[in-house]
Amino acid sequence: MEIPNAVKMLIWRACHDSLPTNQNLFKREIVESPLCTVCKTDPETVSHALWSCISVQDVWGSCSKRLRKVVVMEKSFKEILSYIFSVNEDEVADFAAIVYQFWRRRNSLVFEEKFLAPEIVVQLAHQAVLNYKEAV
Numbered sequence: 001m002e003i004p005n006a007v008k009m010l011i012w013r014a015c016h017d018s019l020p021t022n023q024n025l026f027k028r029e030i031v032e033s034p035l036c037t038v039c040k041t042d043p044e045t046v047s048h049a050l051w052s053c054i055s056v057q058d059v060w061g062s063c064s065k066r067l068r069k070v071v072v073m074e075k076s077f078k079e080i081l082s083y084i085f086s087v088n089e090d091e092v093a094d095f096a097a098i099v100y101q102f103w104r105r106r107n108s109l110v111f112e113e114k115f116l117a118p119e120i121v122v123q124l125a126h127q128a129v130l131n132y133k134e135a136v
Ligand SMILES: [Zn+2]
Pocket: 036, 037, 038, 039, 040, 041, 042, 048, 053, 054, 055
């Protein structure tokens, strides 16, 4: 698989619901609210942060038709990932790169109060995939 290790690690953690989302941190009494840092309306679960939050919908909206369709299915992270693997393995790298950028964007909002525009997220993800393919 042509995916950088840091991205693989994030995907693995997302599949096992072990990302430090507000929901998970709230369960462990580390934060005071389970709500999403970005939209502040729904609990920040893995699937909320990575595809159902309104802040990521516009990014998915600008992706390939297939990825967009997959994301609309609203299944668990694991199910969506295995679905992408089953239809088109080539898109797994793109999907993973976008997910990775979403998580970075979410963290930069939490820790630095910075939030990138959707088109920048797509650009960064696309560039990361190209750079990695060139380097391998
Ligand atoms: Zn949200």
